[in-house]
Amino acid sequence: MVAGFDGSAQNNAAAYWAAQEADLRAVSLRLIHVQEPSALGHVFGAPDSPDRRSAQHLLVQTADELRRTFPALDISVRSVDGRPIDVLSESAADSDMIVLGSRALGPVMGFVLGSVSMAVIGATNCPVVSVRAKDNASYGDLVVGVDVRQHCEALLRFGFDEAEQRGCGIRFLSAWALPPLVGYGAAYDPRVHAQLEMSAKATLDDVLMPWKKRYPDVRTTAQANVGHAATQLVASGREAGLTVVGRRVRDSSLGTHIGPVAHARCSRTGPGSPP
Known part of the structure; x- marks a missing residue:
């Protein structure tokens, strides 16, 4: 190290x-x-x-x-x-x-x-x-941000390994957005919101299932909330022993970019680890 x-x-x-x-x-x-x-x-x-x-x-x-x-x-x-x-x-x-x-x-x-x-x-x-x-x-519970649309094997492996070594639990967070036609004003339909929330949570549970079987002693909770991922992770990470997020590195003429969620997480709360 x-x-x-x-x-x-x-x-x-x-x-x-x-x-x-x-x-x-x-x-x-x-x-x-x-x-x-x-x-x-x-x-x-x-x-x-x-x-x-x-x-x-x-x-x-x-x-x-x-x-x-x-x-x-x-x-x-x-x-x-x-x-x-x-x-x-x-x-x-x-x-x-x-x-x-x-x-x-x-x-x-x-x-x-x-x-x-x-x-x-x-x-x-x-x-x-x-x-x-x-x-x-701190060896408090971990907070792990999961983007179910991305390959996240390394992220989950790090989170579960770390929690097992620390003897703590993990709180998994996944953010999703309402489609524009059902998300605003008179077009908002709470039934559609509830269905989308259930679907997002089921997708997150499916991603986590093989890892939970691999690490049966690690206590886990999972949430799939509507909203911006960076905002949710910043708020949840304030009380966490460690917050774990992924990174998507991109080079440009303005310098290296690590993705908006990883940047927001590492810029506002700590400590954090982007695998």
Whole structure:
């Protein structure tokens, strides 16, 4: 498991969350600090510069604190020159998870996804977890957003595996929309609404059935609600130990896009993991 580290409160929280998760999974943890080039000269800081010494001290100090809290955990540290996006993406290539901090904005907005996190999510295949400073590592129930129209094997496998390891339950959410002709004003028909809701719930249950048989000890609930998926996940994820969403990575001339639901989920509440 890999955790990015820069000494900020957000990254300290991410490092602790990663240590607790690595300890639970019985895997090693790598804390990685990346020394960026200077903006003007595009050169890296000297090995004995005050900034470099300070970063290295914080990195070692954090690792020592985590070792005292998790004595059985194998923790290594690495401080390298480079660009965070490149280094973290490369480090995640051989990892089962990468954990990053977020930029907290407060209790209403939650946190925003920075450019580094956005790029790492778009460039890696492993799950990426965003942790904000005010979040404590929690083993409460998971919230998993499911789009029944998309292939979601990896998403469901991650959610059930994580819940089984944590010994917690999963709340599955699937969002659907009313057809325009029955969704507004005088055209609204509550009977049609009820039929569509039953159909959406039945489809979600069919998707989950083989996984529930595979993980009989994981407690699950499932909801198929009308409305916007991102809004529902943001609201439901506030009390969750972890929110799991998928991502659809798309490159464009404006940069990497990870899909509106994953972006909204990772930008407003935490922690979250888009497999």
